[in-house]
Amino acid sequence: MGTAILLKDVTLRDSRKDVLIERGRISKIGPAGESAAWQLAGDLDMMDCSGMVAIPGFINMHTHSPMALMRGIGEDMHFHAWLDKIWKVEEHLDHEFVYWATKVACLEMIRTGTTTFNDQYWFFDSSVQAAREMGMRIATGYDVIDKGSREEAERQKEQCIGKSEAFLHRNDPGHIYELAFHAIYSVSEEMIVWTSELAEKYDVNLHIHLCETRKEVEDCKAAHGGLTPVEYLDRLGVLNPRLLAAHTLWLSPHDIELLAAHGVHCIHNINSNTKLASGYRFLYNEMRDAGINLCLGTDGCASSNNLDLLEAMKTAAIFQKAWRDDPSALPLGELMDMATVNGAKALRFDAGRLEESAVADLLLIDTDNTFFLSPGPFLANLVYSAHSDCIDSVICDGRFLMRHREIAGEREILAEARKVLAKIA
């Protein structure tokens, strides 16, 4: 948890405050200047934050972080052809690749304001190691994908239980252990049910892809007597509040009812969906009105092609405004919730709001640039006008991950990543 941090004269919800951070939590918030009278222990890291605005750290709710070293390998392709290509490349990956690629992803996420990410990838142990060394909070775990092979299913069952129990015993609060199965088209019915029951047993989340393409829905209907993917999962009994469903782009009104009734959390990934031409009419209003908890993700860099959640926020907003023909669609406050507190809710930890006793995951936004010179509201400037380089500093779990745009170890990570890329070229 490190040294206590005192942020002096930082703007918080439009008023100037002093903020004390201790043992990974926001311990005290008072009017700017008041901290001079606080009784504070000796070992204190003070930062003058005048001209800076504090907001919660972003929570990237769907990515495959090691794809940070796989950008551009499948440009201009439709989703299913793209996935075949990706799967071929992935046969050659190893722990070393995943470790350094996740480090690269962490650099990029920290620079763009993400403090927690929900990941799904091969060799997740190496991603956990990389993310925790970078000081980030990661949600990830064993990803089941048997592609219909019974032999592979049996192998994965054994490995999944072994890995899961080892990681659950570690009890690292910075690693939110979860299970995953890739998607209904790549995992057998038996393994979908098995993984879901294991998630229930361990009381952990289950991270999946769902209704990403029209083809997925059509294929499912053809294979399962007209059931949509959501109806199919409902029949298998795996819809519940532990389910984190990425994409949910092609939904019927009945699908939305089912997702809402079972408390499934849904994750919008607009950059990936549009770049792969999977679709863009994400039913934000309908899902929100049904009461579904809606989060935001970037997806992996091989599809989207970066990990910038602030960029994803703007893209999500303008796509909603555009296709709905409604300039007031996806209001900024709701968009911020999607990128912060809604993710924390899905991952069941106490972040996303800058209040006393909350987890100290926060960003310091530098407003001393053209993008914030405006009579308009801060959030409009942040989302519609600025870029992630306005993020001066990033604090996660009460520690600086980036301070005035400096990240410890950045040069070494870039150098090691180049070696890894040269090796697989």
Add this chain to the structure above:
Amino acid sequence: MGTAILLKDVTLRDSRKDVLIERGRISKIGPAGESAAWQLAGDLDMMDCSGMVAIPGFINMHTHSPMALMRGIGEDMHFHAWLDKIWKVEEHLDHEFVYWATKVACLEMIRTGTTTFNDQYWFFDSSVQAAREMGMRIATGYDVIDKGSREEAERQKEQCIGKSEAFLHRNDPGHIYELAFHAIYSVSEEMIVWTSELAEKYDVNLHIHLCETRKEVEDCKAAHGGLTPVEYLDRLGVLNPRLLAAHTLWLSPHDIELLAAHGVHCIHNINSNTKLASGYRFLYNEMRDAGINLCLGTDGCASSNNLDLLEAMKTAAIFQKAWRDDPSALPLGELMDMATVNGAKALRFDAGRLEESAVADLLLIDTDNTFFLSPGPFLANLVYSAHSDCIDSVICDGRFLMRHREIAGEREILAEARKVLAKIA
């Protein structure tokens, strides 16, 4: 034109080169290292560009730069309600506002890689002064908007001729003088024809808004016997290769034929169109296939809300891919041309290609960061992955406007802009 510049070991179209810039032009390009043998005069500014890629400076073909200080004043509104609000605010502007607001816009454009911009605004003399002091190339001039008032039309005719002749006599190669009329719904038929004839007489471009909203098209049809705005302008005889038409979002096949046949240049402004929910189905393929020269713009900050052409490139690409259900839509090479050489062609100057004897407007891209760590092509990394903060240095007309992210006078401009904002608050 300043001192000669030698860029050593810069990557140009995938190979490493030395590039000499003299008197505002690229005078020599040779293999990296070769410049050691060149006979070069004494006063030389050398820059080590290893790890950097040179690309042409961006040309923002449609903006209203002084709106850089009007961000956020009309959020979440449809175009026509928004425009009414903007017009009310604009009644209170003056030369001082326009001068400092344009300086702010120039800061933002330089930081995001624009070297030339095509502007349309009140008090354009002050924008010209500001842009030229910043070293940028600006295309702008008198903007006619009589809103049907005969008295206003007569006043504007006189003022337009006076200003035009004064600026044409200045003969500043960094200011491309042009005329403008706002749009068919805000300018009388007589003044549309008058302005077009004056543009012909002076042989300058004419910058207009065209087919920005469905309402504009419907109102035009109702008012002009079923003619679309393009057909209406054709009937008035004002379609020709001097016409720079911003938006062109709601076009019939016949409109596209007319625009192509008359050599009209069209400018796509995706961020503005989507944020104001004006539309998103820009007919890129159809217009390109008809032979229309297609350019890119950001529009003004009150609508879009920034001046970042690199962001506009990505947004344009993913909207085309999304609504066309085609991940190969708007290929990267064509997108780069839209943002560079096509604008130069429309403005009739010799930039947009990094070749010997071309105008020395160029950007140096720093690839030493996560966004370019990839086996994929450079342009994919630049457009889909990186942000404009990868732009290390900007050269316009053979002079550095930004060097290693430093722009001369930036602090003073931000301070003066804050004073101007405080005054109008």
